[in-house]
Amino acid sequence: MKKGFLISSKAKAKSAKDRFKPGSRPDPEIVKLLYGVVENTEKPQGYEVQRPIMKEMDPLASPERLPEDMTLYTTQPSIFMNATPANHEGWTECLLYPQVKALILATPGFPARLLRPSAPKYRIVPIPDKGQGLVSTANIHASDLILSERPLTLTPASASLSKICFLRELSAKEKYLAALYEWEHSLKILFDRLHRDYQAAFMALANSHQYDGSGPISGIIRTNGMGVSFLEPGKYRTEKPQPGDKGMYTAVCKEISRLNHSCYPNTIAYFDRATFSYQLFAARDIAEGEELTLTYIGLTVPAEARQSKLEPYGFRCTCPACHTSDASDAQRATSLRMEITNIDDGLLKLALMEEQGLQGCFEYSIALNTVMNLYIRIGDADNGCMYAKKIAKRRWDASANVAKMYSSPLAIQSHPLWKKGTQAEPSADELKTLFAGLGLAEEHWASIF
Ligand SMILES: C[S@@+](CC[C@H](N)C(=O)[O-])C[C@H]1O[C@@H](n2cnc3c(N)ncnc32)[C@H](O)[C@@H]1O
Structure with a gap:
């Protein structure tokens, strides 16, 4: 049985009321996501959802009085009325817990202006057998900033069972599908908050999860989401972050999410909380005309292990290291x-x-x-x-x-x-x-x- 598929009997015994006591620590009960072709992905019957949500109008409002397990829709950084992608440097629609918003607002310097390279040195173009990708249009030096952008979305990286109450004994697969349906439902509320240009940019991204029960929005998040570190509520107040720890949040970007994978990557992406942006840097010197690539996975394991980590993305890596x-x-x-x-x-x-x-x-x-x-x-x-x-x-x-x-x-x-x-x-x-x-x-x- 897949880890995370079933909720424990202890969790089952909890009443819905207990599980949503204001101030209780959120227990995400993250499910392990399947990929490839999953047959019979109909929405299951026999469950209901406790959904304390808040669609925030004021991104600067203090989240202090909100229950810790509330699902909060917030726009970060705050934007002026009538902001458009053309007259603003960008903003992110976020779906997060109130404590995470508090962490963001408390970041020193937040919201700082975006760092921009003096001139763009890349183009987005079709790449044979890979869909679209980024190619350098000039020589780039190691460690140079190539681009920075505010993500379109910042959301939990996976589906969760934590707000679902089962009214009958559901099979493991039904529970899994219930979690996926409810995840998509929450994401659709977020998607509807996006500016229409951002909606179009989001829906134009690749989706390698079309046949595994993921919805259209969660499929795009699973294909394009980039880990955002240090946003786990509570965790980093008490525990030391571990190397490579990406936390439970993921960001989808209009341009950086177009980067294709290589196990011999020439760029490094980093989420900067003060500017609230994903930044892309050159890992080494890059020549004009080279494809810009990023790793989607950890590189300190052998090639076969890397290939299996890449399976959800629907391709086999043919980079020089895999070759x-x-x-x-x-x-x-x-x-x-x-x-x-x-x-x-x-x-x-x-x-x-x-x-x-x-x-x-x-x-x-x-x-x-x-x-x-x-x-x-x-x-x-x-x-x-x-x-x-x-x-x-x-x-x-x-x-x-x-x-x-x-x-x-x-x-x-x-x-x-x-x-x-x-x-x-x-x-x-x-x-x-x-x-x-x-x-x-x-x-x-x-x-x-
Ligand atoms: C995050 S998107 C990258 C941008 C994508 N190529 C596009 O057209 O928008 C991930 C998807 O790109 C493709 N891809 C990424 N790296 C690849 C590679 N090294 N070889 C083949 N396809 C790749 C796969 O379809 C994967 O699911």
Whole structure:
């Protein structure tokens, strides 16, 4: 039986009243979504939905007094009357819990103006065997901002059973379909709030979920949604985010969602809460005419595992890494498992990861930071600064802001690791302390290859 298919007997025993007590913590009871062809997807009978919803007219209204499990429709950032996509830099229709809205409004700087590259360097064009995609129209440097946009929608990433009460014993499949129907119903309310130009842009996107019981809106969200980190209500107040944690929300964008997948991607996308925008950066230097690609999945697993993660999107990846999968898997495994015990190891690890297009991976960021720290530790200001600048340019990277503080030869001397003149590389024990400072969790390494 698929995980998440059935609700527990404990949950069944709860009355609807108990489940919607104001102030109770939302229990999403996310279902595992099916794909491909699912037969007989008729709407099941025998359930009802408790749906405390609020369609908000004032995006600035404080959500504090709203029940925590309320489904809130809100427009973020707030827009002026008669705003249109032509006279405004864009806005997002959101479906979220009140605490998530509170988190958004409390973001320092929110709502900041969009960051824009000086000139667009891409076009959206048909790509053989892939539908549409983005192609560069000029050379682009590594870490350059390529485009940024406010998403069309921000919604939960999956269907949930949490607001459904079953009036009879339903089969696992009926429960699953009930969750899908109710998800589509909530999304349709959101869709109706979109500006008509945004509705047209949304409906023009690809849909790889036409025959698996998904509705037209949830199908487009499943095909095009991009994970948005750090929006889980409550979670990040008490728990440390894990590497690659994308949370439970997803954003659909007019342009960034047109990027095709590659396991050797040349771009990195990042959601910036202050500007409330998805931003697209170059992962490496990109030549004019190259297709811009993004990874839809984690890249630290072998090619076959990647192909199965891509199945819901309805294609098999033929990128350079998948084309030569044995050699590529071996090099990925070597580079990811490599321990850095000195600067040369670090430089080799970075070079191997770059050859595999892994610049967007957390492990690459850790290796960059380790190399910078090692240079600082031995008092090499020039190389330390060079790596600090390199990290600072990676604006999507959580370590960019700290590195920025050390990107001049003078500033680097205030770094706690600075030991000018020592020239000796650190001991194994000192290295362990360095890694610990970077927040590496044991479980993280266990999940690689
Ligand atoms: C997020 S959309 C990307 C944009 C899409 N190509 C379009 O025309 O709008 C995802 C869909 O694009 C196609 N796609 C993405 N990457 C692909 C690839 N590497 N090879 C073939 N098709 C791909 C698949 O149909 C997938 O379901």
